[in-house]
Amino acid sequence: MDVKEAIEKRRAYRCLEKVEITDDLINELVRAAQLSPSCFNNQPWRFIFVKSNEKLEQMKQAMNKGNEWTYAASMIIVVITKKEFDCIIKDREYYLFDTGLAVSAMILRATELNLVAHPIAGYSPEKVKEILQIPQDFNVITLIIVGKKSEKENNGLLNDYQVAIEKQRPERITVEHIYSMDVFNERLNQKVEHKK
Numbered sequence: 001m002d003v004k005e006a007i008e009k010r011r012a013y014r015c016l017e018k019v020e021i022t023d024d025l026i027n028e029l030v031r032a033a034q035l036s037p038s039c040f041n042n043q044p045w046r047f048i049f050v051k052s053n054e055k056l057e058q059m060k061q062a063m064n065k066g067n068e069w070t071y072a073a074s075m076i077i078v079v080i081t082k083k084e085f086d087c088i089i090k091d092r093e094y095y096l097f098d099t100g101l102a103v104s105a106m107i108l109r110a111t112e113l114n115l116v117a118h119p120i121a122g123y124s125p126e127k128v129k130e131i132l133q134i135p136q137d138f139n140v141i142t143l144i145i146v147g148k149k150s151e152k153e154n155n156g157l158l159n160d161y162q163v164a165i166e167k168q169r170p171e172r173i174t175v176e177h178i179y180s181m182d183v184f185n186e187r188l189n190q191k192v193e194h195k196k
């Protein structure tokens, strides 16, 4: 699979089934993140790979309503970072940007390995910190839910909207609203109003 194919194939699927998580897989995902670019090569990203039944069970308590589909995760990658780990240039703080780049590489590599790697924001960072003993001064910026896409329409954890959206990628804004040529265009000055 080439990068273009992985970009096209990646989806935030929610109907998951269990898959074996090997050390090789974890090494592959870490490598994808490790080689990502970062400001001054600061590499602000840190990950906790949660895969024991005990911890996966506890992580259910941290999920927001609507994210019950995550209960079928085979692994949860907890992404943490700190502002101080990366460049701060006046109002530009690069820790979240650079961590996002690393997460993107990791997600594409997981896609290439035929896995679903779905980032979420709907969880309690306080509970995640408590469960995994993460120091308070870290930012838990996302959880990446890892599994295998289920062949079933619903494994019993999805609501009707989530079942429907499995089949069709949520709409994107038009390219005219994403970029302009040579100079700024007022079309770029519109916030997206759409369904998630």
Ligand SMILES: Cc1cc2nc3c(=O)[nH]c(=O)nc-3n(C[C@H](O)[C@H](O)[C@H](O)COP(=O)(O)O)c2cc1C
Binding pocket: 010, 011, 012, 013, 014, 066, 067, 119, 120, 121, 122, 123, 142, 169, 170, 196
């Ligand atoms: C930062 C971030 C937070 C997200 N949070 C959630 C979430 O809490 N629950 C969820 O079901 N999906 C979540 N998603 C998935 C998005 O809803 C999804 O990527 C988007 O609808 C586009 O669909 P696609 O990735 O299948 O193309 C999140 C995605 C990102 C990047």
